[in-house]
Amino acid sequence: MKKFLYSLSLCTLFVFLSVQVCGQEDKKVNAKIESSTLENQIRLKAVVANNTTVYKELNYLLVSIKKGSGGNLSNNQQSGKFSINPGEVKTLSEISVNLEKKDALKAFLYVRDEETRTLIAKDSLELNHDLFTKKAAKTEEDAVFELKGLTIDETKTKVGKDFYDLFYLQYSQLPDKSNAAVTISEMPLRGTSGQISIQIEDKVVYSFMTNPGEDYLKEQLAASLRYIKEFNARKNLIKNEFIY
Incomplete structure (x- = not known):
């Protein structure tokens, strides 16, 4: 019985250490585009989590590109500077887009360091990707041009x-x-x-x-x-x- 308890304690310690190491590796800034749909309206929410132990001053860029069923393109972008405390999860902005069944949507979220200008986190979301054309890709490239060199x-x-x-x-x-x-x-x-x-x-x-x-x-x-x-x-x- 003692041997069993000793082995169980070792296993528990190993699992605890493994979780602790994995947690340390994940200690960074994460970016996430959260989406919710109500009827034909999709809401995109830019969320950033600071999993480090350091206060951060950062910049974000949230871009949405919509292609209508008739082929017309439209884009919306929000950007700005923000600060985030250690362990904090912050919602930066929201974009609402009217999306019909034959519409396509791409969204991109970029977060970069305010001082070094390096890109430290990103996320993307695509709906009906096959409906996009090379022209849409060109619009996307123009919309995020300011990220050049990051x-x-x-x-x-x-x-x-x-x-x-x-x-x-x-x-x-x-x-x-x-x-x-x-x-x-x-x-x-x-x-x-x-x-x-x-x-x-x-x-x-x-x-x-x-x-x-x-x-x-x-x-x-x-x-x-x-x-x-x-x-x-x-x-x-x-x-x-x-x-x-």
Whole structure:
């Protein structure tokens, strides 16, 4: 019986520690678009949760793009500066849209740091996505143009943070930046190694194994910027083949 209770205590401790570690990993700012529908009216609510232990001063941008059944496009956006306390959940703004059965809707929520201007959280919502055309995509791009050059830090270690800082300083000075946010993410591997990935529009543009050497990080920085430039060039080439 004592052995059973001892084993049970160990299991309970393990579960508690696991939950605690997962909770620590989730301690960041989260953005969420909440939606509710009443008859033909859809209400979009921008909600931000500060899961960190630090007071934050941030900016938000909430954009909705509607395509009517006749093909006409309309958009609505709200933005502004806000502050949020540790552990606080705050509703920033609401947008109401009249949506018929054959209408399509896209909504985007972006949250960025007031001081560094980096994008730290985002969310999106789509209804009847298939009804959108490339013209709608162009409108969407224009609506969020002010996000050009923003970066998201999803690194987890000191090496990852060091690379992100190098990347941000160099990338922010480039005259030609991607219209989409660039995400620097890090995935821990076995032992002390890890993998850093550079993503644009959820596509991995370049990735490499971590190494604390300064010269190595600078080499990977140069390679990352080169691959980003090639990715944007290919994207623009494909875009120019379409007639809107």
